[in-house]
Every structure is written in C-alpha cells, then in structure tokens.
Amino acid sequence: MTQHTKAKESFEAGMAAFSQGDWEQSIEDFTRAVDADPEFEMAYLSRGAALTRAGRASDAVADFNKVIEINPANRRAYNLRGVAHTATGEHERAVEDFTRAIDLDPEYGAAYLGRANAHGALGHDEAAQADMQMSVQIGHKNLQTYANETNIWQSDHLRVEAEGIASEIHR
Numbered sequence: 001m002t003q004h005t006k007a008k009e010s011f012e013a014g015m016a017a018f019s020q021g022d023w024e025q026s027i028e029d030f031t032r033a034v035d036a037d038p039e040f041e042m043a044y045l046s047r048g049a050a051l052t053r054a055g056r057a058s059d060a061v062a063d064f065n066k067v068i069e070i071n072p073a074n075r076r077a078y079n080l081r082g083v084a085h086t087a088t089g090e091h092e093r094a095v096e097d098f099t100r101a102i103d104l105d106p107e108y109g110a111a112y113l114g115r116a117n118a119h120g121a122l123g124h125d126e127a128a129q130a131d132m133q134m135s136v137q138i139g140h141k142n143l144q145t146y147a148n149e150t151n152i153w154q155s156d157h158l159r160v161e162a163e164g165i166a167s168e169i170h171r
Contacts, residue, residue, distance in 0.1 A: 003036045003037060004036075004037065006032070006033075006036040007032075007033045007034075007036035007037035007040050007043065008033075010029050010030070010032035010033035010036060010043075011029070011030065011033040011040065011042065011043050011046070013029040014026045014027075014028075014029030014030040014032075014033060014043070014046060014047070014050070015046065017029055018046065018049070018050055021053075023050045023051075023053045023054035024054060026046070026047075026050040027047055027050045027051060027054065030043045030044075030046050030047035030050060031047060033047075034047065039070055041067050041070050041071055041074065044063045044064075044066045044067045044070070045063070045064070045067050045074070045076060045077060045080065047060075047063050048060040048061075048062075048063030048064045048067070048077075048080055048081075048084070049080055051063065051084075052080070052083060052084050052087060057083075057084040057085075057087035057088050058084070058088050060080070060081075060084045061081055061084050061085070061088075064077045064078075064080055064081035064084065065081070068081075073104055075101045075104040075105045075108055075111070076101075078097045078098070078100040078101035078104065078111075079097070079098060079101040079108065079110055079111045079114060081097045082094040082095075082096075082097035082098040082101065082111070082114050082115070082118065083114055085097060085118075086114065086117060086118050086121070089121075091118045091119075091121045091122045092118075092122065094114065094115075094118040095115055095118045095119060095122070098111045098112075098114045098115035098118060099111075099115065101114075102115070107138055107141075108138075109134075109135045109138035109139050110135075112131045112132070112134045112135035112138065113131070113132070113135040115127075115131045116128045116129075116131035116132040116135060119131060
C-alpha cells in the first residue's frame, strides 16, 4: 500500500468516525493520515475540528496553524482556529482569526457568526450585532441561492431567461 493510499484510507475512516461523533477514533485516524502524508491539509483541518469537539481546543490550534502554513489562504482554517480560540476564552485572538477568514471570503457567514460571538464575549455589543446581522443576511442569500438551484423549474427558467429565451419572472 502506498503512503498516499494509506493517508486516503485513514482520512476516510476518520471522516466516518467524525460523522458518528466518535471524536477520539477520528483523531486517531486523522493522525494516521497526517503521519502518512505530512502535507495532507484536510486531515489536519479535520483532526483540529475533532480535537475541538473532543474538548481539546488548545491542542487543535496546532493543527489549524499547520493548515495555514501549508495554505495561508484556507479560510476554514482561520475560522476553525477562531472557534478553538473562543473555546479557550481567547476572544481577541478569535476575532483576529474570524476577521482573517472574512477577509479571505467576505461571504463566509460562519465567520461572521463566530466573530459575533467573540465580540459579544468581549462586550463589543455593536460589533457583535453588526456581525450577527451580516451572518443572517448571508444565510438568507445562501438559502435563496440553494432554493433557486434546487427548484428545477425556476433553475431552468432562470437559465433560459439568462439566454434571452424567456421573459423575467417575478421572484
């Protein structure tokens, strides 16, 4: 078995354990994945998430740091590191990480929600309220996009409308 195959199989086992809420087993599986492939970004990210869920958020930060080292543009790593910092009471650091995630993706609703919670913990009520409103706004937008994409009739109509074949419908 190649190292790549071992890493992939261990990662898949970790994801299965994670989906069942077996944090410790998923941590073990993700550890085998990163041992087999030390540049396996998703395995570090997933192990960090499992560590956070297992109540070991301070340990998770190292995994998120590794993801950021591998890929400094990984918005999820900043967001999840912000979650870990929130869990350990490091709200200022959490705000910094959520802000970086938002800088990388201004439509990242989860980062606005996380930053709202961190701002709230710091007593920054106006900033928390603004972030919460943004999170809700993005959530509604994403829900509408999802609804449009899954509504076959409307999706087809939007497509033919864009092609100039049909007139605009009331949405």
